[in-house]
Amino acid sequence: MTTATKKGLQRYYEYRDRIAGLIQSIQESPEPNPVLIKFFTLVNEQDKRVIDCVENGKPLLSSWYGSAPEIYSAMDIEYFCPVDNILAHQPFTNDLEGMDAANIPQDMCGLIKLGAYGVEAGIVPVPTAIIAMLEPCDAQSAIHEAWKNAEGWRDVPIFALDPAYGVGTKDYAYFAGELRRMIAFLEDHVGRKLDWNRLREVIEVTNQQYAAWGEYNELRRAVPCPHNSFVGGKLGWVITQHMKAGLPGAVEIFKMLAFDAEQKVKAKQGPMPKEKIRVLWADLIPTWSDAFGGMLEQEWGANIVMDFQSYAAQYDPIDTSTEESMLLGLAKRNMAEVPMIRQARGKVDVMIEDITRIAKDYKCDCVIFPGHVGHKDQSASIGFLKEACRELKLPLLALTVDNFDPRYTPMDVLKRQVGEFFDAHGLGK
Amino acid sequence: MSESKSEALREFVEAAKTLVNPALSDYKKKGGKVIGMMYHFIPEEIVTAAGMMPYRMRATGSEGTELSEGYFTQVNCSLVRHFFDSGMRGRLSFLDGVVSVNNCDHIRRLYDNWQWKVKTPYMHFMVFPKKTGKEQVEAYREQLEGFRSSLEKSFGVKITEEKLREAIRLHNETRRLQRELYELRKADAPPLTGTQTLAALVAGTCIPRDRYNALLKQLLQDCRAEKGGNGWKARIVVMGGEIDEPKFVEIIENQGGLVVGDALGYGSRAIVNDVDETGDPLAALARYQLVDRPADPRIFGTTFDRNDYVVQQVRDYKADGVVSVRLIACDLYGFEQVNLSKHLKKNGIPHLGLEIEYVIDAVGQMKTRVQAFLESIAEAKHDNRN
Ligand code: SF4
Ligand code: SF4
Numbered sequence: 161m162t163t164a165t166k167k168g169l170q171r172y173y174e175y176r177d178r179i180a181g182l183i184q185s186i187q188e189s190p191e192p193n194p195v196l197i198k199f200f201t202l203v204n205e206q207d208k209r210v211i212d213c214v215e216n217g218k219p220l221l222s223s224w225y226g227s228a229p230e231i232y233s234a235m236d237i238e239y240f241c242p243v244d245n246i247l248a249h250q251p252f253t254n255d256l257e258g259m260d261a262a263n264i265p266q267d268m269c270g271l272i273k274l275g276a277y278g279v280e281a282g283i284v285p286v287p288t289a290i291i292a293m294l295e296p297c298d299a300q301s302a303i304h305e306a307w308k309n310a311e312g313w314r315d316v317p318i319f320a321l322d323p324a325y326g327v328g329t330k331d332y333a334y335f336a337g338e339l340r341r342m343i344a345f346l347e348d349h350v351g352r353k354l355d356w357n358r359l360r361e362v363i364e365v366t367n368q369q370y371a372a373w374g375e376y377n378e379l380r381r382a383v384p385c386p387h388n389s390f391v392g393g394k395l396g397w398v399i400t401q402h403m404k405a406g407l408p409g410a411v412e413i414f415k416m417l418a419f420d421a422e423q424k425v426k427a428k429q430g431p432m433p434k435e436k437i438r439v440l441w442a443d444l445i446p447t448w449s450d451a452f453g454g455m456l457e458q459e460w461g462a463n464i465v466m467d468f469q470s471y472a473a474q475y476d477p478i479d480t481s482t483e484e485s486m487l488l489g490l491a492k493r494n495m496a497e498v499p500m501i502r503q504a505r506g507k508v509d510v511m512i513e514d515i516t517r518i519a520k521d522y523k524c525d526c527v528i529f530p531g532h533v534g535h536k537d538q539s540a541s542i543g544f545l546k547e548a549c550r551e552l553k554l555p556l557l558a559l560t561v562d563n564f565d566p567r568y569t570p571m572d573v574l575k576r577q578v579g580e581f582f583d584a585h586g587l588g589k
Numbered sequence: 590m591s592e593s594k595s596e597a598l599r600e601f602v603e604a605a606k607t608l609v610n611p612a613l614s615d616y617k618k619k620g621g622k623v624i625g626m627m628y629h630f631i632p633e634e635i636v637t638a639a640g641m642m643p644y645r646m647r648a649t650g651s652e653g654t655e656l657s658e659g660y661f662t663q664v665n666c667s668l669v670r671h672f673f674d675s676g677m678r679g680r681l682s683f684l685d686g687v688v689s690v691n692n693c694d695h696i697r698r699l700y701d702n703w704q705w706k707v708k709t710p711y712m713h714f715m716v717f718p719k720k721t722g723k724e725q726v727e728a729y730r731e732q733l734e735g736f737r738s739s740l741e742k743s744f745g746v747k748i749t750e751e752k753l754r755e756a757i758r759l760h761n762e763t764r765r766l767q768r769e770l771y772e773l774r775k776a777d778a779p780p781l782t783g784t785q786t787l788a789a790l791v792a793g794t795c796i797p798r799d800r801y802n803a804l805l806k807q808l809l810q811d812c813r814a815e816k817g818g819n820g821w822k823a824r825i826v827v828m829g830g831e832i833d834e835p836k837f838v839e840i841i842e843n844q845g846g847l848v849v850g851d852a853l854g855y856g857s858r859a860i861v862n863d864v865d866e867t868g869d870p871l872a873a874l875a876r877y878q879l880v881d882r883p884a885d886p887r888i889f890g891t892t893f894d895r896n897d898y899v900v901q902q903v904r905d906y907k908a909d910g911v912v913s914v915r916l917i918a919c920d921l922y923g924f925e926q927v928n929l930s931k932h933l934k935k936n937g938i939p940h941l942g943l944e945i946e947y948v949i950d951a952v953g954q955m956k957t958r959v960q961a962f963l964e965s966i967a968e969a970k971h972d973n974r975n
Binding site for chain 2 (some may be wrong): 263264266267268269272276292294295297298299301302303305306308309318320322324326334337338341456489504507510531533534535536537539540541542543544546558560
């Protein structure tokens with residue numbers, strides 16, 4: 161076993177080199193896309209920082225989405241989500257087969273199964289400390305405990321963020337307390353102090369980043385929608401949740417995206433010759449989104465104009481005037497605004513309100529509810545969803561998929577189900 | 590022990606097989622109010638202190654999930670689908686109220702759907718923290734305070750500190766008696782089978798408390814006068830969540846394994862510790878649910894304690910192996926068997942992991958696996974002796 165393999169770095173070298181190759185091929189293409197070049201450059205830098213930490217023994221956190229990454233940046237701590245790259249590089253690896261062979265229940269979310277497999281198989285570096293987020297699903301709690309039972313991870317110090325269930329001032333105050341306790345944990349176990357002024361600077365950048373994303377999303381309301389299915393959320397999720405927070409380049413990406421969208425809206429130009437169906441995808445973006453979005457576009461002139469992962473219009477700017485206001489703002493952002501934690505944590509109301517608002521604002525013709533196998537709460541909300549769609553007079557297609565495993569419901573089955581649905585409701589005619 | 594020898598045991602076994610037992614019917618006829626505990630982590634003591642009867646909700650006897658189909662999908666655990674179907678059919682209409690916590694992703698939506706469609710007259714929801722700690726105990730204590738006020742307001746009762754203390758003492762008394770029952774299972778030939786024990790514990794969640802405690806005392810007496818049978822292939826500890834179906838244990842015992850101990854929600858985990866009888870009763874109740882009780886996977890950060898707890902049960906009850914069980918689609922128990930399996934292997938304890946539905950079907954397949962497991966233990970024991 162090489163040292164790189166031992167440290168779980170072998171994969172990171174592959175990720176780094178693959179992304180570098182991708183950047184080069186975009187640059188050399190006849191019409192290089194500047195947004196993608198910028199985005200993948202940030203991704204590449206992120207991977208290099210992880211490698212640097214492992215190679216040189218610098219602190220490296222394992223973290224999860226919704227964990228206020230602004231704080232890590234302000235403490236100058238690098239972090240990664242152990243499953244992020246496994247998902248991003250899925251088409252180039254045999255991880256799904258590895259996951260099948262691992263001793264993991266079949267009926268769980270693919271992301272969770274891949275994350276458990278990745279750590280068990282040693283393709284993920286062992287972090288200095290772990291920050292776990294216990295919402296929005298049961299499986300997140302379970303995977304972090306599974307990691308604690310994995311070779312080499314047992315003694316890694318861990319802090320778990322327990323978000324409240326509601327959306328009131330008291331709930332945010334409780335979670336702000338959790339963030340304070342997380343800071344104390346990091347100071348103890350990673351040995352870096354939080355610089356509140358630096359936190360202010362980082363938040364000011366992320367405020368701009370979310371505002372720019374919000375502006376881009378506003379432009380997607382246009383008919384026709386200026387860009388293809390899932391565009392904003394695909395980049396936005398990685399930038400806001402899995403990348404060092406507060407990078408000015410991140411703001412720029414959203415601004416570039418918005419600028420391009422604005423030109424297209426002015427020109428009444430969409431990504432397909434004629435936009436016939438506007439779809440609301442009521443969940444996160446699947447790893448097989450390119451194939452699915454492409455199929456919708458080519459077969460039916462359909463565009464997923466909004467989805468839960470892209471729905472960043474709800475981010476409020478954080479008041480950076482005091483330490484308390486920053487923590488409260490971060491608490492609200494991470495508990496009530498980050499996708500999925502927003503819609504799946506707490507009572508069913510938020511999800512239904514979001515669907516209602518998105519459907520109206522984005523002039524959707526129908527709702528597709530993927531019924532992701534991991535989203536037990538959402539599947540148990542199907543009655544509410546049907547009722548909401550009835551009130552909106554919008555057709556609803558409920559599928560069963562694994563957002564992170566393209567094999568769970570093969571594309572030809574999805575194609576048939578979607579086709580029958582569009583036909584039955586006379587959509588796209 | 591045969592049920593004909595113990596009236597008390599017969600009543601327990603019958604009570605576990607139905608939703609409404611005769612003692613509960615009598616209590617209702619006399620105007621008693623019953624509050625359904627939708628799953629666990631809800632201190633029953635508060636309901637007792639309010640002069641009402643806490644009832645752990647089950648869907649025993651459910652024959653299908655047709656009425657759940659429009660509200661849940663196949664990715665939801667069958668427990669909630671059976672619960673909801675039973676609710677829609679009015680099988681739980683004897684409940685005057687329902688209280689729940691955000692126990693898991695399925696249960697929290699069961700509550701939302703129940704509130705929407707089943708509409709039990711009184712409904713209350715509490716937020717249960719996902720980990721333990723001082724702040725979490727304080728937060729849950731506040732939730733319990735809210736529950737207390739809500740009961741007082743809705744039912745026109747007064748729940749004083751003294752009444753809470755009294756209720757804690759009463760429930761501790763139940764736990765103490767139940768622990769005595771468990772002690773008897775440590776014997777080489779225990780007077781009770783695992784199936785009977787689980788029935789006795791399930792009965793404790795649906796028979797009015799005073800009667801239950803009296804019956805439990807009687808059962809203890811009956812057991813002391815009785816010697817159990819020998820000839821079991823292996824002594825087994827079972828591990829799982831809120832399994833309210835003694836049939837699961839019966840399947841193991843019908844194949845020749847004697848279930849002597851457990852780490853089940855209705856079993857030892859509900860009784861090994863008492864609620865502190867001193868100090869602020871609500872704080873004691875919050876601490877009991879979050880800290881003092883042996884945890885289940887809903888409480889993050891307790892994985893090693895849970896693994897150790899099972900090993901301890903094996904040692905205390907001189908068991909030969911562990912059978913763990915998970916309800917299909919349950920994420921909280923998703924990795925439990927995987928983690929436990931590694932831990933038991935390190936400790937040289939044989940383990941069999943099963944996946945079941947709430948209403949146990951596929952009995953044949955389960956029997957075969959259990960049988961093979963018991964045979965392998967019996968063979969290993971035989972080899973060790975020679
Ligand atoms: S994708 Fe959904 S089910 Fe999977 S880990 Fe995230 S919140 Fe949980
Ligand atoms: S078995 Fe698991 S999923 Fe089902 S109700 Fe219990 S904790 Fe929830």
